[in-house]
Amino acid sequence: MAKGSDLLVAALENEGVDRIFGIPGEENLDVVESLRSSTIELVLTRHEQAAAFMAATHGRLTGRPGVCISTLGPGALNFTTGAAYAHLGAMPMLMITGQKPIMSARQARFQIVDVIAAMRPLTKMTRQIVSAASIPTIVRDAFRVATEERPGPVHLELPEDVAAEEADVALVPSHPIDRPVANPAAIERAAAMILQARRPLVMIGAAGNRPRLVEPLSDFVRRTRIPFFNTQMGKGAVTGGSNLYVGTAALSERDYVHEAIDSADLILSIGHDTVEKPPFLMGRVAGGPRVIHVGYVSASVEQVFHPDAEVVGDIGATVTALADRLGGRLDPEPGLLDLRQRILARINDRAEEDRFPVTPQRLVHDVRAVMPEDGIVCLDNGMYKIWFARNYRTHVANTLLLDNALATMGAGLPSAMMAKLVHPERRVLAVCGDGGFMMNSQEMETAVRLKLDLVVLVLDDRAYGMIRWKQAVDRFPDYGMTFGNPDFVTYAESYGAKGHRVTSAETLAPTLEAAFAAGGVHLVAVPVDYSENTRVLVDELGGHAPQVEPG
Numbered sequence: 001m002a003k004g005s006d007l008l009v010a011a012l013e014n015e016g017v018d019r020i021f022g023i024p025g026e027e028n029l030d031v032v033e034s035l036r037s038s039t040i041e042l043v044l045t046r047h048e049q050a051a052a053f054m055a056a057t058h059g060r061l062t063g064r065p066g067v068c069i070s071t072l073g074p075g076a077l078n079f080t081t082g083a084a085y086a087h088l089g090a091m092p093m094l095m096i097t098g099q100k101p102i103m104s105a106r107q108a109r110f111q112i113v114d115v116i117a118a119m120r121p122l123t124k125m126t127r128q129i130v131s132a133a134s135i136p137t138i139v140r141d142a143f144r145v146a147t148e149e150r151p152g153p154v155h156l157e158l159p160e161d162v163a164a165e166e167a168d169v170a171l172v173p174s175h176p177i178d179r180p181v182a183n184p185a186a187i188e189r190a191a192a193m194i195l196q197a198r199r200p201l202v203m204i205g206a207a208g209n210r211p212r213l214v215e216p217l218s219d220f221v222r223r224t225r226i227p228f229f230n231t232q233m234g235k236g237a238v239t240g241g242s243n244l245y246v247g248t249a250a251l252s253e254r255d256y257v258h259e260a261i262d263s264a265d266l267i268l269s270i271g272h273d274t275v276e277k278p279p280f281l282m283g284r285v286a287g288g289p290r291v292i293h294v295g296y297v298s299a300s301v302e303q304v305f306h307p308d309a310e311v312v313g314d315i316g317a318t319v320t321a322l323a324d325r326l327g328g329r330l331d332p333e334p335g336l337l338d339l340r341q342r343i344l345a346r347i348n349d350r351a352e353e354d355r356f357p358v359t360p361q362r363l364v365h366d367v368r369a370v371m372p373e374d375g376i377v378c379l380d381n382g383m384y385k386i387w388f389a390r391n392y393r394t395h396v397a398n399t400l401l402l403d404n405a406l407a408t409m410g411a412g413l414p415s416a417m418m419a420k421l422v423h424p425e426r427r428v429l430a431v432c433g434d435g436g437f438m439m440n441s442q443e444m445e446t447a448v449r450l451k452l453d454l455v456v457l458v459l460d461d462r463a464y465g466m467i468r469w470k471q472a473v474d475r476f477p478d479y480g481m482t483f484g485n486p487d488f489v490t491y492a493e494s495y496g497a498k499g500h501r502v503t504s505a506e507t508l509a510p511t512l513e514a515a516f517a518a519g520g521v522h523l524v525a526v527p528v529d530y531s532e533n534t535r536v537l538v539d540e541l542g543g544h545a546p547q548v549e550p551g
Contacts, residue, residue: 004132005030005163007171008096009038011139014171017067019043019058019421020096021051025071027098030163043450045414046442048075052082052095053414053440054421056153057378059092061398061422063211065146065154069096073111076118076157081408083122086153088275088405089233090206092146093153095119101161102130119155126155132167140172149179149296150207150273179296182313182321190268190292190311191325194226197266197290199333201246202226203279206233206405207295208271208315213237214397216316217270223327226268227336229257231279232385232404234271236394244332246340247347249279250389251537252304256343260336264289269307271315274300275405282306294318347391350532354505357461357527360387366509367429367457368392370516375399375427376419380412382433383466383530384459386537410439413456417443420452427516430456434485435464444495447521455515458488459528469533492523502526 002010008031012020021043024032035042045051051068058066070076076097086093097115100107119126125145129138142154194200208217208230218238221228227244230237235248247257261267261280267289272279281304282288293299293307296315301307311318351365358366364387371377373395379385379402394400401415416430437458447454468481489499498520502508508526515522 001166001168004165005034007135009034011136015143020067021054022069027160048078050414050440050443052079053411054418055093056086056091057415057418065092065094067094071098076115083153085406090151092151095155097157099157099159102159123155124152128157132165133169136171179314181317182311186311187321199264200226200266201264202228202268204230204234204237204270205272207273209234209237220319220323223323225332232389236397241395247343248389250386252278256346266290268292270294274302278304356505357529358505359532364391370512378416378430380432380436381407381409409436433459448496453519454521456523458525488525497521500524
């Protein structure tokens, strides 16, 4: 006979879980005790939201669900933003929350909210566990649901009395699941459309950026030699150093990469998920490019995305089958490749300006200079995300982590901490605006306690800069978006980290390099000049705010 909490922890071990993130409460104490004698490390965070972001990022980087734990009521509700982050971003994650005993009610309704109902629209599955004997089956099913396409979060609520209940039941072993492959007729139809096109172009979206797809997608590009671009969350699925890469669609239209999109007569859309802001707009111009959707699931037909053909099935198997039919039969269109050179030259313009406060272009340039090819940059959400999406060249998959789905602030630092735990041998940099950083800055203590080697770059403009910029472009008065900041150097040191303040453009890269070389947790604060937003994203691109609205 084993307690329900023992069965839960054993089932998690059976799934290969090695860490659980979160803040337990009194309703979780049986689980905490079971964890104490297990192989699973309990990583205590300073806020449940950060724990959820960390678990989601584990799923994003590994393809295996990260696990987080909280108490009932207020602790469980603090998971909701992380649940939405994983749900929209297709990141497998398991959330475990506590609950008061369900076979008695000695504390009446104290702290009780309907967490199952709250989680239902934010998860793929949410269940209250009502008997210890059902735990192994439910846990196995939760991991299966979380990892099946489209991946996402699942939630289990374990009441206190069920955690203490004893049962004699075996664990459920995992088993391999083969993903369905596309209909051969659909593959043949797509191949014929591509061969008929004069200027085909590949777009890689969020669902194409899965760890298991790195090799088949890279092989597809090498064999077919079709130029490609990517969405923000598809960035890095295929090496950005390829001579076929034409850019990243950080805006929905009128950016330089859209010159290539507009010149294409067919777009092979691999893994586009319309949860992202549109990388281009269909239906605006008669006679625009035909679109083929390649995905694990059927396309979501939207006003700005309605493909002409679909190939539904395992993306890896699909692109391999297409490469078998197309390899050696296509030549890159010279005009597209010439256009690629002009696009990348424009993107790199002013990347080494020594103006101070630093410009976004210089910021991206210097970060790229200090990060090795396999170094991981984790972005929070702010104006700088567009600049990194447009200008940062990736060479290894999953080395620029950004969120263009929920696009929540506060995730940058926790996601970087998780990236460092998954890849302790690599350099990891968190890039956060001052607004987003302060939303979960308490996790600096967690990073120090975990003895991580981590650098946090905080962009200091003392404002919610993206909204302030949009406010100005829309010709509203400057109102309600500015704030004060702590002394970031002293703030970092109060957590036991090292703090640095950049005082000139030429000292940014050396400061970051020195921080990485020293080891430990470092915060580097740098003032940023966002006047380039208007010069480039409005004036130079000839658009106006609704047309170049940030993703």
